[in-house]
Amino acid sequence: MFNRDSWQEIFETISKNKLRTFLSGFTVALGIFIFVILFGFGNGLKNSFQEFFMDDATNIFRLFPGRTTIPHNGFKSGRDIEFDNADLVAIQKNFAFQLQYITPRIQRNYTIKYKNKSNNYGLRAVASGHQHAEKTIMMKGRFINNQDVLNKTKYAVIGRLVEIDLFKGEDALGQFIDIGKRSFKVVGVFQDDGGDNEERFVYIPYTTNQLIEKNTDKLGQLIVAFKPIIGYQGAMKFEAELMTFMKKRHDISTKDEGAIYLRNVAEDLEQNQQFGSLLQMVVTFVGIGTLIAGIIGISNIMVYVVKERTKELGIRKAIGATPRSVIAMILQESIFITTAAGYIGLFGGIFLLNSIEDSLDNYFIKNPYINMGTAIFATVLLIIFGGIAGYVPARRAARIKPIVALRDE
Amino acid sequence: MIEIKDLHKSYKIGKNLLHVLKGININIEEGELVAIMGSSGSGKSTLLNILGMLDVADKGSYMLDNFPIKDLDETKAAKYRNKFLGFIFQSFNLINYKTALENVALPLYYQKVGRAERTEKAMQYLAKVGLEDWSSHLPSELSGGQKQRIAIARALAAQPKVLLADEPTGALDSTTSYEVMQLIQDINDEGKTILVVTHEDDIAQMCKRIVLLKDGVIIDDKKVNQVRASDHV
Numbered sequence: 001m002f003n004r005d006s007w008q009e010i011f012e013t014i015s016k017n018k019l020r021t022f023l024s025g026f027t028v029a030l031g032i033f034i035f036v037i038l039f040g041f042g043n044g045l046k047n048s049f050q051e052f053f054m055d056d057a058t059n060i061f062r063l064f065p066g067r068t069t070i071p072h073n074g075f076k077s078g079r080d081i082e083f084d085n086a087d088l089v090a091i092q093k094n095f096a097f098q099l100q101y102i103t104p105r106i107q108r109n110y111t112i113k114y115k116n117k118s119n120n121y122g123l124r125a126v127a128s129g130h131q132h133a134e135k136t137i138m139m140k141g142r143f144i145n146n147q148d149v150l151n152k153t154k155y156a157v158i159g160r161l162v163e164i165d166l167f168k169g170e171d172a173l174g175q176f177i178d179i180g181k182r183s184f185k186v187v188g189v190f191q192d193d194g195g196d197n198e199e200r201f202v203y204i205p206y207t208t209n210q211l212i213e214k215n216t217d218k219l220g221q222l223i224v225a226f227k228p229i230i231g232y233q234g235a236m237k238f239e240a241e242l243m244t245f246m247k248k249r250h251d252i253s254t255k256d257e258g259a260i261y262l263r264n265v266a267e268d269l270e271q272n273q274q275f276g277s278l279l280q281m282v283v284t285f286v287g288i289g290t291l292i293a294g295i296i297g298i299s300n301i302m303v304y305v306v307k308e309r310t311k312e313l314g315i316r317k318a319i320g321a322t323p324r325s326v327i328a329m330i331l332q333e334s335i336f337i338t339t340a341a342g343y344i345g346l347f348g349g350i351f352l353l354n355s356i357e358d359s360l361d362n363y364f365i366k367n368p369y370i371n372m373g374t375a376i377f378a379t380v381l382l383i384i385f386g387g388i389a390g391y392v393p394a395r396r397a398a399r400i401k402p403i404v405a406l407r408d409e
Numbered sequence: 410m411i412e413i414k415d416l417h418k419s420y421k422i423g424k425n426l427l428h429v430l431k432g433i434n435i436n437i438e439e440g441e442l443v444a445i446m447g448s449s450g451s452g453k454s455t456l457l458n459i460l461g462m463l464d465v466a467d468k469g470s471y472m473l474d475n476f477p478i479k480d481l482d483e484t485k486a487a488k489y490r491n492k493f494l495g496f497i498f499q500s501f502n503l504i505n506y507k508t509a510l511e512n513v514a515l516p517l518y519y520q521k522v523g524r525a526e527r528t529e530k531a532m533q534y535l536a537k538v539g540l541e542d543w544s545s546h547l548p549s550e551l552s553g554g555q556k557q558r559i560a561i562a563r564a565l566a567a568q569p570k571v572l573l574a575d576e577p578t579g580a581l582d583s584t585t586s587y588e589v590m591q592l593i594q595d596i597n598d599e600g601k602t603i604l605v606v607t608h609e610d611d612i613a614q615m616c617k618r619i620v621l622l623k624d625g626v627i628i629d630d631k632k633v634n635q636v637r638a639s640d641h642v
């Protein structure tokens with residue numbers, strides 16, 4: 001059944017019926033091609049999604065000071081809340097069990113200058129823990145440490161792009177830059193996965209910044225990291241307790257929603273993961289849909305092909321083709337075409353995905369890819385269903401009596 | 410070569426039963442050239458199809474070369490057809506995407522003859538019907554007479570015991586018809602048993618025996634003096 005002669009017979013049939021071959025081949029190739037592209041795009045979407053939301057540490061709360069909306073304890077509403085050093089110490093003391101680290105973040109804008117080069121950058125006055133919160137990666141030197149905070153040193157850690165902008169290839173480490181009117185020594189250069197904007201920041205100890213700003217004790221926002229072992233439930237409880245604690249300290253009504261904002265990354269994470277699996281589901285759905293469309297396409301074409309060949313099959317049977325050989329011929333032909341076309345579609349799709357890489361970053365599709373296993377599985381699935389799709393009409397054709405087939409004119 | 414006893418065949422048309430063959434008895438010896446005549450609808454094709462194992466009788470016995478033909482499933486029928494019988498149809502029934510040579514070689518493919526031998530034999534039979542120069546042409550590039558010659562070459566290629574021709578000249582003009590009949594006579598001269606269904610008297614006269622069908626039975630069966638087709642050409 002699968003000898004060289006029957007293959008030759010099939011190649012002849014295929015090459016002499018180009019339209020038919022093209023139609024069935026094209027359907028399969030297109031089906032697989034679209035499947036690969038869609039699946040790849042889905043993965044690309046997931047990639048950019050992950051990059052957007054998974055860049056920072058996931059075990060942190062951010063506390064933002066706001067303005068009261070409800071009068072409380074003799075205070076009128078509309079009062080601005082500010083966090084100060086006492087808050088920092090109180091939180092550290094009261095939540096020692098849950099707390100991993102805490103860091104303030106005071107954000108300013110400064111003109112920063114090195115020799116005669118200068119530019120505007122965001123300045124972040126922080127404590128050492130901030131490095132973990134932002135997953136800041138040191139390229140050289142070190143981050144702000146506890147000694148810097150304690151001693152109010154005039155040390156700065158600059159972003160990779162700040163170094164490139166201001167130093168023009170020179171090594172920034174150990175050099176002095178002007179932040180505003182004051183001179184800081186560069187002790188580290190960092191990079192960050194969060195993208196270009198994250199690498200145009202300059203970090204200094206928050207205590208130094210307080211000193212510069214007339215020895216204030218105000219802090220801006222607070223980033224509070226909990227110990228991961230307390231788990232999601234523990235984090236939620238910690239969040240509620242922390243909020244109550246802070247409201248009490250600042251004479252804020254428990255019902256006041258505006259005085260302090262708390263963003264819980266753990267909660268975000270949960271939502272993001274849900275969104276991520278939703279995305280995965282959509283991708284899988286679309287993929288399965290494409291495959292089903294491909295299978296329906298190839299089935300229809302096989303029905304048409306066999307119908308078109310009814311007379312030919314009748315002739316073949318009249319001169320000695322057994323029902324088995326008729327089925328084998330049609331099956332072999334359809335499996336050969338689907339296999340060849342399937343792999344054309346598969347590699348066409350993979351080739352396109354590879355050539356896309358980062359060029360669709362702006363459309364939130366980053367590094368689209370499909371893993372080979374999924375792609376080959378889809379192709380094999382289509383081949384199997386192509387075979388089944390060919391088998392059903394082939395068996396019917398093989399059963400038609402030759403006189404009936406020959407009468408069909 | 411062929412022995413038929415009390416052959417019956419009916420077709421179901423809706424709820425009615427159309428009794429087409431009502432007891433056919435006939436013996437055909439090796440080397441005969443028999444014309445089966447009768448008006449349209451008299452059951453000529455039905456008889457030929459049963460002889461050709463393309464259809465099965467409801468009742469009666471059929472011996473082909475002393476071999477009882479009964480209880481045929483599709484696979485067996487296909488094998489017997491391939492081994493014992495060659496068909497020639499009014500509408501030629503060539504495969505349109507295959508060349509003349511490939512069409513002639515096809516029965517040999519189903520006999521599992523190797524490719525080289527197939528091509529060589531097919532070429533021989535093409536030469537026999539005078540079309541060796543047309544071997545690479547598609548049926549659509551050939552005239553009606555040429556197509557029928559290809560069909561005859563194909564029927565011969567399998568070296569069958571009996572050739573069955575259902576109105577082989579039905580689609581051809583008279584000159585071409587005579588050429589085809591001349592070829593059939595030549596093949597018969599070499600000893601092949603041939604049955605020709607026709608409703609044209611001049612074609613029947615070119616056979617050696619005429620069997621007349623009417624209302625499902627044979628009403629006449631006579632030997633005739635064969636008119637040579639070459640006399641007409």
Ligand SMILES: Nc1ncnc2c1ncn2[C@@H]1O[C@H](COP(=O)(O)OP(=O)(O)O)[C@@H](O)[C@H]1O
Pocket residue numbers: 420421422427429447448449450451452453454455456
């Ligand atoms: N497969 C079939 N089903 C039903 N009726 C048929 C079938 N084949 C032939 N007949 C009928 O049987 C009768 C004989 O047909 P046929 O043998 O083809 O006649 P002829 O070849 O002598 O013209 C006709 O009336 C025809 O309509």
Ligand SMILES: [Mg+2]
Pocket residue numbers: 453454455
């Ligand atoms: Mg007829």
